[in-house]
Amino acid sequence: MLGEPQAIDLDLLDLESALLRAAVGDYALEAAVLLLADSGHWLPRLQSAGLVAIALDGDADEGPWAAVQWGELDAALSAGVITGSSGQLRLLRAAAGLADGQPVDLADLTAGVDRAELTLLLAALAHAAGSHEHRHVVRDAGGVRGPGRLLGPVVAWPVRD
Numbered sequence: 001m002l003g004e005p006q007a008i009d010l011d012l013l014d015l016e017s018a019l020l021r022a023a024v025g026d027y028a029l030e031a032a033v034l035l036l037a038d039s040g041h042w043l044p045r046l047q048s049a050g051l052v053a054i055a056l057d058g059d060a061d062e063g064p065w066a067a068v069q070w071g072e073l074d075a076a077l078s079a080g081v082i083t084g085s086s087g088q089l090r091l092l093r094a095a096a097g098l099a100d101g102q103p104v105d106l107a108d109l110t111a112g113v114d115r116a117e118l119t120l121l122l123a124a125l126a127h128a129a130g131s132h133e134h135r136h137v138v139r140d141a142g143g144v145r146g147p148g149r150l151l152g153p154v155v156a157w158p159v160r161d
Contacts, residue, residue: 007052018066031128032099070100126154
């Protein structure tokens with residue numbers, strides 16, 4: 001890679017890694033990235049449309065960081081630069097809502113997704129809420145509350161093929 005790094009120069013796994021690297025610790029942003037990646041539809045389209053910005057980290061071993069240009073989605077959709085089925089578009093809107101606070105009509109969102117998309121959506125919401133970090137509450141002999149075992153996510157991300 002010569003010059004400025006471009007998202008188009010990354011394979012999809014490296015692009016997902018770069019997006020997650022930038023999102024780590026922000027559960028809503030992590031959920032948005034995982035929702036896009038697990039859908040199997042959006043990362044390549046966002047990448048080819050130039051809607052992902054890349055930045056190099058100070059530590060070259062870590063690899064680049066990336067961010068979806070959420071504010072440019074509406075223009076890209078209106079211009080037909082990126083397209084998808086109605087369910088895929090709903091997942092994109094949900095991801096934008098999680099990552100960027102863009103408003104989402106929940107009635108429309110839930111009415112227009114199939115079972116696989118619903119599973120992804122529920123997993124994203126559970127992740128954004130931090131359910132993968134929730135612990136069972138235990139009490140010691142004196143009644144003092146303490147953290148117990150991890151409960152796991154309310155809805156787990158589906159295993160990718």
